[in-house]
Amino acid sequence: MTRILHVLDHSLPAHSGYTFRTRALMKAQAAKGWDVAGVTGVRHPVPGPDVETVDGLTFYRTPRIASTLSPIREWREIAALAKRTEALAKAWKPDVLHAHSPVLDALAALRVGKRLGIPVIYEIRAFWEDASVGNGTGREGSARYALTRRIETHAVRSADAVAVICEGLRGDLIARGIAAEKITVSPNGVDLDLFGDPLPRDDALAGELGIDASGAVIGFIGSFYDYEGIDDLIAAMPTLVAAEPGARLLLVGGGPMEASLKAQAAASPVAGHIHFVGRVPHEAVERYYSLIDILAYPRKKMRLTDLVTPLKPLEAMAQGKLVAASNVGGHRELIEDGVTGTLFAPDDPAAIAAALKVLLDGRGLWDERRATARMFVEKHRNWSSNILRYEPVYQRLLRDDARQVA
Numbered sequence: 001m002t003r004i005l006h007v008l009d010h011s012l013p014a015h016s017g018y019t020f021r022t023r024a025l026m027k028a029q030a031a032k033g034w035d036v037a038g039v040t041g042v043r044h045p046v047p048g049p050d051v052e053t054v055d056g057l058t059f060y061r062t063p064r065i066a067s068t069l070s071p072i073r074e075w076r077e078i079a080a081l082a083k084r085t086e087a088l089a090k091a092w093k094p095d096v097l098h099a100h101s102p103v104l105d106a107l108a109a110l111r112v113g114k115r116l117g118i119p120v121i122y123e124i125r126a127f128w129e130d131a132s133v134g135n136g137t138g139r140e141g142s143a144r145y146a147l148t149r150r151i152e153t154h155a156v157r158s159a160d161a162v163a164v165i166c167e168g169l170r171g172d173l174i175a176r177g178i179a180a181e182k183i184t185v186s187p188n189g190v191d192l193d194l195f196g197d198p199l200p201r202d203d204a205l206a207g208e209l210g211i212d213a214s215g216a217v218i219g220f221i222g223s224f225y226d227y228e229g230i231d232d233l234i235a236a237m238p239t240l241v242a243a244e245p246g247a248r249l250l251l252v253g254g255g256p257m258e259a260s261l262k263a264q265a266a267a268s269p270v271a272g273h274i275h276f277v278g279r280v281p282h283e284a285v286e287r288y289y290s291l292i293d294i295l296a297y298p299r300k301k302m303r304l305t306d307l308v309t310p311l312k313p314l315e316a317m318a319q320g321k322l323v324a325a326s327n328v329g330g331h332r333e334l335i336e337d338g339v340t341g342t343l344f345a346p347d348d349p350a351a352i353a354a355a356l357k358v359l360l361d362g363r364g365l366w367d368e369r370r371a372t373a374r375m376f377v378e379k380h381r382n383w384s385s386n387i388l389r390y391e392p393v394y395q396r397l398l399r400d401d402a403r404q405v406a
Helices: 017-031 072-092 103-116 128-134 143-158 167-175 203-209 230-243 258-267 282-289 303-307 312-318 349-361 363-380 383-389 391-405
Strands: 003-008 035-040 051-054 057-061 096-100 120-124 161-164 183-185 217-223 248-254 274-278 294-297 322-326 342-344
Touching: 003 017, 003 072, 003 103, 017 035, 017 057, 017 383, 035 072, 057 072, 072 103, 096 103, 096 391, 103 120, 103 143, 120 143, 120 391, 128 143, 128 303, 161 167, 161 391, 167 183, 167 303, 217 230, 217 282, 217 312, 230 248, 230 258, 230 349, 248 282, 258 274, 294 312, 294 349, 312 322, 312 363, 322 349, 322 363, 342 349, 383 391
Parallel strands: 003 035, 003 096, 035 057, 096 120, 120 161, 161 183, 217 248, 217 294, 248 274, 294 322, 322 342
Antiparallel strands: 051 057
């Protein structure tokens, strides 16, 4: 039986796109008969026992360390995760270490793999240097950005195999001189066991939120980071409401931009049409999907959004919802304009309002659009099929490892 140890930043029971992708991957591998477990670094945000089983998956935790300044902090994090991973690997004896970004996890796994002779696959969901720009902790072109980029490239060269979640990341690595055959694309997918049967409209919830059934509901469900462009969506609402007086905007989630977005909405001439829900339990999110006609994803144009594909538009398609998104590279990999969704110019509230107005005027095409998008997810973005992309990579790593031992 193939035994895979996933080396992770964080995991369930924390809720994020990162943890849901990990859950789907590990669940699909376990269903295939592989033995899987995860080990998380010191940044895992939810207190709990040293070993924890969540949703049938086992995770081993790295103990907290004393806080200190960067970059000493990061090197201590790597050392702590490597120590925990090495002790676990000696006892659990995995065949492969499957490290997931950020690059700190890869560096820890590579240290352990070299010491114990275990092959390492490094899976990149976003480059750390670009993620830091996206969340406001870094600046493109800075010395720190350049150093992080060099570290990322070093980790990729050192790994036995590399997986990325989209073609944008693959193309960037090839441009850095990484051999194309070393890279496997394992795109974001949807666990249809979780998003398989959309709920009917929850009228009771609509009543609680003050949303009546007469107007269209535009929604955003996700994290409130600056790069998500929610400010542009709020800015588009006065124009949209002028054309569609019953239109509402439902914002579900939270994050660093929450306070400023609420202030922006409160100052809007259509403030009464904008509803903030806050964070909701994952098991309740389908109730909010049931109220929304069009899911809007107005990501701003930058390296992060051009290179990385998000998960939320796929979940919306699986829920049978219309999707409208900014025309950035990460969205273009998921959405065919006019077929599975609608694309509009990024960083442009007027373009958002115009695109949403066209969708609202074309209600007769909604059923066909929703069915086409759902079929795309079932055929091309279903985790039960995505998992097959890892199998030949693992097999090659195990063959190479056996030859080295021999």
